[in-house]
Amino acid sequence: MADEPEGDSSFGPLGSGRRQQASALQFAPRKKPCHADPLVHHGRHFGRTVHALCNVQALITNGILRLGELADEPEESFTTEERREHRVFRSLLQMVPGLKERLMTGDADNAVAISEQLQKGASSARSDDTKSLKSAILDWITPKGQSLQPPLARNVKVDRGYHHERTGALLCPAGLDWGNSE
Template identity: 45%
Template sequence: MKTDALVHHGRHFGRTVQLFSNFNNLLREGILQEERMQAHDLDIDELQDQERKDHEVFIKLIRISPFLIDRLFSPDRTNEDILYSADALTRGASGARADDLKTMKSAVIDWITPEGGVIIPPLLRNVKTGRGFYHESTRAYLCPTDFDWSDPTVKAGLRSGQLVMTGLHWSKFLYKGLQVNPANAWDGLFRSKIMVLAYKHVFISPSAASGESRATRAGNAQIHGMGSVTPASLAYVATLLRFSLSHWNIFNRNDKQADSERFYGSILEFLEDPQEDTEVADLLRWWNG
């Protein structure tokens, strides 16, 4: 098995299935669960809810990288085989995330600049100092939907850190026109112009994010046969976009200031909630239309 192939598949997996993955655990638990199911003649639907969800992630990985089957389930499998595979996948996912964050950090300045106008005071493209709640342009996108930025106390609290935006707070950039409809939480949700630009930036190419077309099924996405937008890919883009708008400099699952893992998880859990199936189907039709 070529390392390049696994690295390549790790990049796609991180973007479209699971952003924060411990591939060593994922592979080992997936192997054990698969062997347990075969030994007891169990179907995946017979597993407990969390076991089923975890194993579905493993199955999605196998679909992306089918030749993993030969390595992981070979009678001659060694511990080194698992470690080798996990390391390559990790390098792929981490590399994709780093590449996307590096280019999006710069591109997001173009996306929030008024058409025919400028940002005052100016923001540097490659330095995050001054972003987040320290600048009116970025705060308009980043402000949580349940916070009133017009309230001076709220504004001061967010800037000072006395008020904390956690990963459970959803920002206005998720909504079309940055407008939230209190009577209908789905109205405009995940349909903002900046979300479309960020999605094209990641899944087609940075240069493709220069217009307003929703043609997201071409270019780099086709490398992996990605024919449609997925809930996990929307959560991925939203998480990176949130981080790019902020002043935070550390992106990892353990950083409690950015709380990126919880933000990503809250969006993915919402989009995968069976009670939201009708609205999610409509959302995906919009993106894939």
């Protein structure tokens, strides 16, 4: 390989054409940094710590109304659910730096874009969490020192649920006896 530049670290000495192996005594290459919108990160955190099953767009829309048009309304005029929703909205405002200013100074399209990014983060956090639980559940439901009969595969869900004796018993409503076929 005469046209290879000297000092090319991907080839061995004297242009042998053989690639050098990475040294095992050096750090592995760094992961490329992920340049996701910071709102997605905040949405993941919000979904894990404040409210996992939340319609963020409705939360933001109602929160903006409550901060703007309904700001003069006394707290007692709202239902328990509306007050709870507003507490969740205030938690979101505290969690995301500058969110209140962005929402109050922007237009409706801006609020929709912000809520989509936050929802994306919350949804992906929920997905990651449930995906990691699928195999861990098998460890939790297996009695100590025993194995499930019939065994359950970690990566196959078809044989779970009401199709399996152990998981069916766990899913059975409390008022019913799983052992009673009627």
